[in-house]
Amino acid sequence: MSVLAIGRTKTRTRTVSRQARKRRWMGLLFLSPALLLYVVIVLVPLLQTVNYSFYKWDGVSEPTWVGLRNYLEFGRDPRMYAAFGHVLVLILMFGLIPLGLGLISAALLSRAKIRGEGIYRWFLFLPQVLTSVVVAIIWKRIYAPDGPLNSILRGVGLGHLTRNWLGDFTWALPSLGMIGVWGGFGFTMVLFLAGILAIPDELYEAARLDGSTRWQEFWLITLPSLRGQMAIALTLTITGALRTFDMVYITTQGGPGTATTTPALLLYQLAFVNPDVGRASATGVVLAVLCLAIAVGITRIMENKDR
Incomplete structure (x- = not known):
């Protein structure tokens, strides 16, 4: 294979790779509103729940750290x-x-x-x-x-x-x-x-x-x-x-x-x-x-x- 043919192959490969990355980022861009909504509605409350599970708290007064006592x-x-x-x-x-x-x-x-x-x-x-x-x-x-x-x-x-x-x-x-x-x-x-x-x-x-x-x-x-x-x-x-x-x-x-x-x-x-x-x-x-x-x-x- 000639040097010119090898160069064309590499250029074509880079172009395909660039287009694939562009499609990937476009896909993430379209998904971002749904992902943001999922993070706010599901993940953040889930992490807060895990955090609360290590405290003694009635929902009003100051919470007290109790570690794994709630699970026990x-x-x-x-x-x-x-x-x-x-x-x-x-x-x-x-x-x-x-x-x-x-x-x-x-x-x-x-x-x-x-x-x-x-x-x-x-x-x-x-x-x-x-x-x-x-x-x-x-x-x-x-x-x-x-x-x-x-x-x-x-x-x-x-x-x-x-x-x-x-x-x-x-x-x-x-x-x-x-x-x-x-x-x-x-x-x-x-x-x-x-x-x-x-x-x-x-x-x-x-x-x-x-x-x-x-x-x-x-x-x-x-x-x-x-x-x-x-x-x-x-x-x-x-x-x-x-x-x-x-x-x-x-x-x-x-x-x-x-x-x-x-x-x-x-x-x-x-x-x-x-x-x-x-x-x-x-x-x-x-x-x-x-x-x-x-x-x-x-x-x-x-x-x-x-x-």
Whole structure:
């Protein structure tokens, strides 16, 4: 290669590199308003929360440095252990049950043409359109002693099953869990249905030629192809159960007694009812770390299965 050709190649390389840097800086310029907003709204309050977690402070008087004492009190608080026990029940009902129901429904809808299928999907997805406050108010009325649920039970001759669902120590938490099942079922169904429709038909045709049954097709083709959707559904539903606040606050406020308390509700009480901003901040930091760990753990597990 001649010296002239080498020089032209180097010049072209420098030009391409300069253009790439220019595009990169232009991209950052366009992203800067969103990044600035994210820093102001998310990162700065997050750093302030971490800072507050090392102080004893009621939100008014002068804060006092206590180091890790707030985190140690978090680990020794029996109310917090009870709240995390309640969260485990909510994770089952907010996450795992809707996941299974949504997977089965999506598989059936993708295989069979149902009259009015669009209306059926819309009806099941409706809870995702409504705000959580509206959902909580609706179900609080349904569960009321004189609400529709008890009226239906009396109407079919099962009056002995009626109760104050949200005021019963045994049934209050499962009743809240059923709200999560109703709210999460439609979301998981639509998510899985979108994933199933993206699977190439050639895979199913090849499986049929090999004599596979519908169950084998589901187990060997459909289920492995939905790992990404399953990771999204599990992450959103499990972290949602862990952060449950508004629904509990509106329906039961943690009662009866402490039967439906959650870590997020205890955080609110620590911050605003009997102000201890330091402990509330430590609780918030722990919840944020747990949510991050769950999201990363689920993603890693699904990635390892893909490999």
